[in-house]
Structures are given as C-alpha cells and as structure tokens.
Amino acid sequence: MGKQMTEMLKGTLEGIVLALLTGKAAYGYEITTLLREQGFTEIAEGTVYALLVRIEQKGLVDVEKRPSEKGPPRKVYTLNPQGQKELNEFWNTWSFLSERLEQLRKEGN
Amino acid sequence: MGKQMTEMLKGTLEGIVLALLTGKAAYGYEITTLLREQGFTEIAEGTVYALLVRIEQKGLVDVEKRPSEKGPPRKVYTLNPQGQKELNEFWNTWSFLSERLEQLRKEGN
DNA sequence: ACCGGTACTTAGTTCTACTATGTAGTGGTA
C-alpha cells in the first residue's frame, strides 16, 4: 500500500466498512474480499478484523455467529441504529472535506 | 475538532497545505489563518508547524527566512519540483478514494 | 509595565493502519 493511501484511509476506512454494511450484513472475510474487489487491493486482513472489533466495541454494529460450510464459524456484522447515525456523520464530515478539496483543486492551486 | 475530522485529516492535511502553496509562497502563521478561513476552524497551530517541519525535512518545500514588521521573523515556504510531484500523487490518491466513496454513497449503500 | 497580536517550537498523547504471525475448520489429493 502506498504510504499516502495508508494515511488517507485513516478515518475513512471505518466509514467505508459502515457503508458496505448498510442494507446488507456481512462477515470479516467477506468484507475483506469486497474491499479488494472495489479496488482496495492491498488492505491487510488484520486491519479489517481490528476495525471490526473496534466498531463492535463502539456499539455501531450487532454481531451474530453463524456456522460456515467451508471453515471456522463466521462473525456476521449488522449495522444498528447507532452505526447508521455514525455513518451519517461520516458522510457529513467527508462531504465537507471533499468540497474543500475540490475547491482547492479547481483553483489550480 | 470532531474526532472523525481529526482522523480524516491524516494524510489529507499535508496535501491541502501543499495545494495552498502552489503558485503562492506562504509562512506558517499565514497558512494557519488561511486554513481557518477555508473552514478548518479548529486546526491546532502546533499541527501546522509540525507538518511544515515534516514537509521541509522530506524536501518538498524550500524555506526562506524573512523579517516581519509585526513580530519574529517569518519562515516562508515555497513548493519545489519534488513537492509538486508529491502533490500530483496526492491528487491521484485522493481521486481514487473519492471515486470509491462517491460510488458507495450512490449505491445507497 | 503590561497586554494582545504576531510568529515559531516541541515533548508527550491518542488513534488508526500495517506487519507479522498464529490458531482453526474443511475438503481435496497424492
């Protein structure tokens, strides 16, 4: 992963994962592969699991353990109301930053 | 500063400052007030100075000390070719992230 | 003599992503 991308993901990766969870429950391994499909090819597995632990402890998601046919049991994460609220705030924060940056880029500048 | 914003600024603040410096040299105190005018009202002064030290050590800017009529001498920063290159990479990285996020937001999702 | 505004510095903390490694379950195959 480029150093720039690593730093830029700080703060946004959590939002990305919350966004992936809206309307669709998912488990860690699945989220990792989803991220890779979306272009984040170099996201470390450990990063995702650590993030999931974090958002669970923050109470943003509900967790349910389900057996898998192909390996150890899965931990399936579902966005709860508090997580939805956090996601809304995330979009607000990101919109602000995004608008500032587009402004700067336009100014050519 | 909101915690979300603090985390999201990691990686982007450097790009923002480099962008502010394109075509226009500036000194630390000036950059801090510029950022505040652009809406980053809660950026800590220490953060900006630490960042300037960093980009100077990375060789992205040239520095010149100039006397001030109103206080201690100013350290005026100018973007050099390497800084311009870094800024270009920053825009690439940011574009990628931005497109991914807009995609996610659109998906509603 | 003091205070507010200008201008820069830095030690220590917090938070997040990464590296590296480990544990476990399942199915296929030599």
Next chain:
DNA sequence: TACCACTACATAGTAGAACTAAGTACCGGT
C-alpha cells in the same frame, strides 16, 4: 494418512499523523 489450499478470525508490536499543552520571542499601544 499426511499435506496443502482455502476459508475465517485474532492479536502483539510498530509507524505515522494530528492533537494537547506549554513555552519562547518580537512588536505596538495604553
């Protein structure tokens, strides 16, 4: 049977960036 690949999760230690908090220093006006 032993091994391997894939699935699935966990975690200790490291690095990097923004923050907190405090300080130094220069100038003008009251």
